[in-house]
Amino acid sequence: INAEYMGICEMRFVLLLVFLVFCAQTLKLKAKKKGGHVTVVHHHGHHHGHHGHHHHPPPPPPPPLYNKIIFNVPVYLKSHHGTYIRAYSNGKVDMSPNMAEWEEWVIVPADVHKKDRVGFRSYWNKFLSAQLFNKVKQANHLKDWEKWNVKYVNNKLAFTGHHKKNLRAGEKGEVNQTNVLEAWELWQVIPKRRR
Numbered sequence: 001i002n003a004e005y006m007g008i009c010e011m012r013f014v015l016l017l018v019f020l021v022f023c024a025q026t027l028k029l030k031a032k033k034k035g036g037h038v039t040v041v042h043h044h045g046h047h048h049g050h051h052g053h054h055h056h057p058p059p060p061p062p063p064p065l066y067n068k069i070i071f072n073v074p075v076y077l078k079s080h081h082g083t084y085i086r087a088y089s090n091g092k093v094d095m096s097p098n099m100a101e102w103e104e105w106v107i108v109p110a111d112v113h114k115k116d117r118v119g120f121r122s123y124w125n126k127f128l129s130a131q132l133f134n135k136v137k138q139a140n141h142l143k144d145w146e147k148w149n150v151k152y153v154n155n156k157l158a159f160t161g162h163h164k165k166n167l168r169a170g171e172k173g174e175v176n177q178t179n180v181l182e183a184w185e186l187w188q189v190i191p192k193r194r195r
Contacts, residue, residue, distance in 0.1 A: 077189060087105070088102070088124075093137060095170070095173045114149075136167065157188065170184070
């Protein structure tokens with residue numbers, strides 16, 4: 001009886017030991033996860049040298065530059081100020097913080113022979129027009145004053161009108177033209193997301 005009893009005690013002791021070791025490991029892991037997660041990963045990378053690379057997630061892709069002309073789909077014309085050209089039904093235009101229907105434009109080819117000559121058709125089916133005295137409005141047709149030449153500058157787009165002036169977003173929400181070509185005359189074309 002004694003030997004049997006000893007055997008059972010021994011088994012219990014071994015099981016208890018295993019259980020305690022298991023507990024200790026789990027606690028250690030938890031502590032690692034909580035506190036030193038960054039350092040553990042860092043150390044891991046160094047330890048493996050060049051074959052540790054596949055453990056790291058790939059870097060996120062850079063954000064899109066939105067500097068491509070996309071024809072015949074709704075887009076938003078985004079300024080340096082983070083605002084968008086807005087069209088009114090009466091032909092007026094200004095800058096808006098919104099991305100809604102009135103800020104939607106469709107870029108259309110304006111010259112068969114020149115890919116970089118475009119027109120901007122508003123939500124109201126009118127065209128962005130370069131007027132005299134640096135003014136900008138919408139017109140009901142697509143003629144010379146409604147055609148804009150596209151230039152690539154600093155990974156953005158510049159639009160030069162019929163009077164050789166650049167489309168400009170003013171800081172007070174106005175849209176006009178200027179001879180200058182700096183940040184306020186540079187644009188991004190943001191495609192409308194499909195809902």
